[in-house]
Amino acid sequence: MFEYFxxxxxxxxxxxxxxxxxxxxxxxxxxxxxxxxxxxxxLAPPDYQQGEGFRIIYVHVPSAWMSLFIYMVMATAGATGLxxxxxxxxxxxxxxxPLGASFTFLALVTxxxxxxxxxxxxxxxxxxxTSELILLFLYLGYMALQTAIDDRRTAARAGAILALVGVVNxxxxxxxxxxxxxxxxxxxxxxxxxxSIHISMLVPLLIMALAFxxxxxxxxxxxxxxxxxxxxxxxxxxxxxxxxxxx
Amino acid sequence: MEMRETEQQDRVLNSFSANALTCIRNxxxxxxxxxxxxxxxEVLQIQGPNGSGKTSLLRILCxxxxxxxxxxxxxEKNIHDHRQDYFKEMxxxxxxxxxxxxxxxxxxxxIAGALAVTNQSISLPDILEKMGLAEHENTPARKLSSxxxxxxxxxxxxxxxxxxxxxxxxLTSLDDYGRQLMRDMITAHAAGNGITVLATHDPxxxxxxxxxxxxx
Amino acid sequence: xxxxxxxxxxVLIAVLKRDLVxxxxxxxxLFNPLVFFxxxxxxxxxxxxxxxxxxxxxxxxxxxxxxxxxxxxxxDMMFHSDLxxxxxxxxxxxxxxxxxxxxxxxxxxxxxxxxxxxxAALFLGLMVYLPxxxxxxxxxxxxxxxxxxxxxxAVLAALxxxxxxxxxxxxxxxxxxxxxxxxxxxxxVDNAAKGLAITGELYFLGAILVLAATLAPLATTSxxxxxxx
Numbered sequence: 070m071f072e073y074f075x076x077x078x079x080x081x082x083x084x085x086x087x088x089x090x091x092x093x094x095x096x097x098x099x100x101x102x103x104x105x106x107x108x109x110x111x112l113a114p115p116d117y118q119q120g121e122g123f124r125i126i127y128v129h130v131p132s133a134w135m136s137l138f139i140y141m142v143m144a145t146a147g148a149t150g151l152x153x154x155x156x157x158x159x160x161x162x163x164x165x166x167p168l169g170a171s172f173t174f175l176a177l178v179t180x181x182x183x184x185x186x187x188x189x190x191x192x193x194x195x196x197x198x199t200s201e202l203i204l205l206f207l208y209l210g211y212m213a214l215q216t217a218i219d220d221r222r223t224a225a226r227a228g229a230i231l232a233l234v235g236v237v238n239x240x241x242x243x244x245x246x247x248x249x250x251x252x253x254x255x256x257x258x259x260x261x262x263x264x265s266i267h268i269s270m271l272v273p274l275l276i277m278a279l280a281f282x283x284x285x286x287x288x289x290x291x292x293x294x295x296x297x298x299x300x301x302x303x304x305x306x307x308x309x310x311x312x313x314x315x316x
Numbered sequence: 317m318e319m320r321e322t323e324q325q326d327r328v329l330n331s332f333s334a335n336a337l338t339c340i341r342n343x344x345x346x347x348x349x350x351x352x353x354x355x356x357x358e359v360l361q362i363q364g365p366n367g368s369g370k371t372s373l374l375r376i377l378c379x380x381x382x383x384x385x386x387x388x389x390x391x392e393k394n395i396h397d398h399r400q401d402y403f404k405e406m407x408x409x410x411x412x413x414x415x416x417x418x419x420x421x422x423x424x425x426x427i428a429g430a431l432a433v434t435n436q437s438i439s440l441p442d443i444l445e446k447m448g449l450a451e452h453e454n455t456p457a458r459k460l461s462s463x464x465x466x467x468x469x470x471x472x473x474x475x476x477x478x479x480x481x482x483x484x485x486x487l488t489s490l491d492d493y494g495r496q497l498m499r500d501m502i503t504a505h506a507a508g509n510g511i512t513v514l515a516t517h518d519p520x521x522x523x524x525x526x527x528x529x530x531x532x
Numbered sequence: 533x534x535x536x537x538x539x540x541x542x543v544l545i546a547v548l549k550r551d552l553v554x555x556x557x558x559x560x561x562l563f564n565p566l567v568f569f570x571x572x573x574x575x576x577x578x579x580x581x582x583x584x585x586x587x588x589x590x591x592x593x594x595x596x597x598x599x600x601x602x603x604x605x606x607x608d609m610m611f612h613s614d615l616x617x618x619x620x621x622x623x624x625x626x627x628x629x630x631x632x633x634x635x636x637x638x639x640x641x642x643x644x645x646x647x648x649x650x651x652a653a654l655f656l657g658l659m660v661y662l663p664x665x666x667x668x669x670x671x672x673x674x675x676x677x678x679x680x681x682x683x684x685x686a687v688l689a690a691l692x693x694x695x696x697x698x699x700x701x702x703x704x705x706x707x708x709x710x711x712x713x714x715x716x717x718x719x720x721v722d723n724a725a726k727g728l729a730i731t732g733e734l735y736f737l738g739a740i741l742v743l744a745a746t747l748a749p750l751a752t753t754s755x756x757x758x759x760x761x
Binding site for chain 2: 538542543546547550553554557558616617618619621622623624625626627628629633760761
């Protein structure tokens with residue numbers, strides 16, 4: 070089992086193997102995306118309270134889920150790289166950060182777009198949006214630290230520690246922001262969530278979430294491939310690869 | 317006297333070796349396949365121009381940095397698996413002195429002693445005197461000359477009884493008196509079966525002892 | 533010859549004493565965060581106007597944000613000078629566990645920077661018309677909250693030590709992590725000012741402190757090893 074893990078966990082095998090996976094993951098993502106968007110934007114009935122505007126949850130909610138999920142992946146990959154010195158895990162962690170930040174940003178933008186017709190303002194200090202904003206800060210901090218450290222091996226290990234510190238903190242931050250929000254609850258409706266909804270609304274939401282997951286998987290593999298080439302630029306197999314390309 | 321003999325017997329076993337060390341910094345291979353073995357009383361001198369990787373090699377040897385490949389063994393045991401044991405028997409003086417400008421010479425030695433496994437039989441003022449810093453006991457390090465600061469850093473070697481000294485340019489900013497002092501210290505350390513690894517521009521002549529050279 | 537291996541507490545006290553002596557001989561570094569604390573609060577008052585009712589309302593928030601910024605300011609120095617003069621290398625090569633040294637340094641940092649802030653907050657509270665009933669709770673939150681700042685700050689100070697522009701990077705990394713402490717501390721003082729119960733919030737701050745005290749020294753130790761390796 071461990072032998073298997075080490076064999077396929079080596080950067081070189083990962084590089085060869087991931088090449089096969091990326092088109093499949095991308096293809097599945099595309100199919101799911103078409104299905105989810107049709108279901109969400111065309112087939113699902115408008116919400117009785119929020120009208121057509123509710124449809125933004127098909128982007129907002131999966132983005133918000135992904136933003137947290139990717140942080141967890143990043144921290145897990147970072148810890149794996151730190152403890153078992155798996156180089157591929159380091160590359161995955163580093164490749165995940167910009168994607169996570171993008172999903173967080175998307176969740177913020179869609180949240181604020183939704184807010185305009187619902188609340189009448191572009192921004193409301195709603196618990197979810199505030200938590201997402203803080204998560205964006207955490208992502209940006211992680212990326213800033215990665216770029217500040219020149220040595221990529223050190224950067225990966227330092228990033229792993231930061232991501233782990235973040236993971237311990239996220240539940241505390243999340244809880245404290247929720248608590249803060251109930252403390253200062255205003256008169257507005259603050260429910261920007263998957264409402265307790267009809268099955269015809271829920272199914273497209275889950276399909277969209279799955280589509281986002283496949284999108285992440287495809288892109289993170291693609292990005293990790295480049296990270297690995299960069300990390301291993303002095304190794305024999307990368308030099309060989311370059312020679313081959315040059316013909 | 318009896319005690320001394322048993323201790324000496326214990327120490328006969330010491331050895332320090334490096335196998336196939338490789339170090340890559342910023343895409344440049346500083347050295348690869350570097351190896352050596354040192355036994356009791358031996359001195360290894362590492363020479364090379366600036367940027368050749370002397371400091372990188374010493375930082376790897378003392379356990380601060382990891383080599384890109386290879387292993388370092390103290391008494392046949394990997395230093396990273398037996399870190400605590402290794403640090404008990406190793407002293408490292410880097411090219412920065414590791415002394416605090418705000419503290420006096422004596423305070424600097426005191427904290428160094430607290431951090432190490434100290435040799436209780438020697439008093440700190442005695443060591444300062446031996447290093448020619450007797451009247452500077454209570455002078456803040458800020459007010460010492462650079463040569464005096466270097467001597468204060470080297471004084472750390474005397475408060476402990478470590479068997480392995482790793483010294484990065486120990487002679488930097490020392491005057492003739494300081495240089496002679498340093499040579500005598502290394503000679504005495506080798507005579508007492510200690511092992512010394514040092515990086516220098518100019519060769520240190522220590523008579524009667526086996527000196528290995530590595531040119532980077 | 534008798535070799536002497538110092539006990540853990542000896543090492544802890546030696547490093548603590550070293551840092552305190554250095555701190556006390558560096559008066560300016562000791563006072564600058566304190567002056568900064570006063571200036572930030574003054575800026576808030578100037579921006580808000582000298583109205584007693586407004587100030588009374590925002591007092592807990594103003595004092596806590598100012599204290600947070602002031603303690604962040606001094607974090608950068610926690611390991612910086614030790615890295616520059618080679619002391620950090622010596623710490624890493626000590627046969628004693630690095631975590632002992634780290635704990636001593638965090639403790640020294642707290643004593644040198646946060647303890648003066650707590651005393652200063654007593655006066656600032658009066659200057660921004662914080663109700664009498666809220667003064668003690670303010671000090672309590674500072675007493676529970678500032679050690680968290682030193683502990684969590686130590687991890688990030690270790691991660692960023694010696695980097696270009698480490699000061700601003702450190703601030704960027706650390707402030708989001710301080711959010712829970714800020715929220716619960718300000719809420720405690722707010723509630724106390726309104727005459728409400730505060731034990732729940734204080735327990736929560738205490739729990740955060742315990743968590744930080746358990747994990748932060750470990751994380752700081754590995755951060756230092758990573759950064760210097």
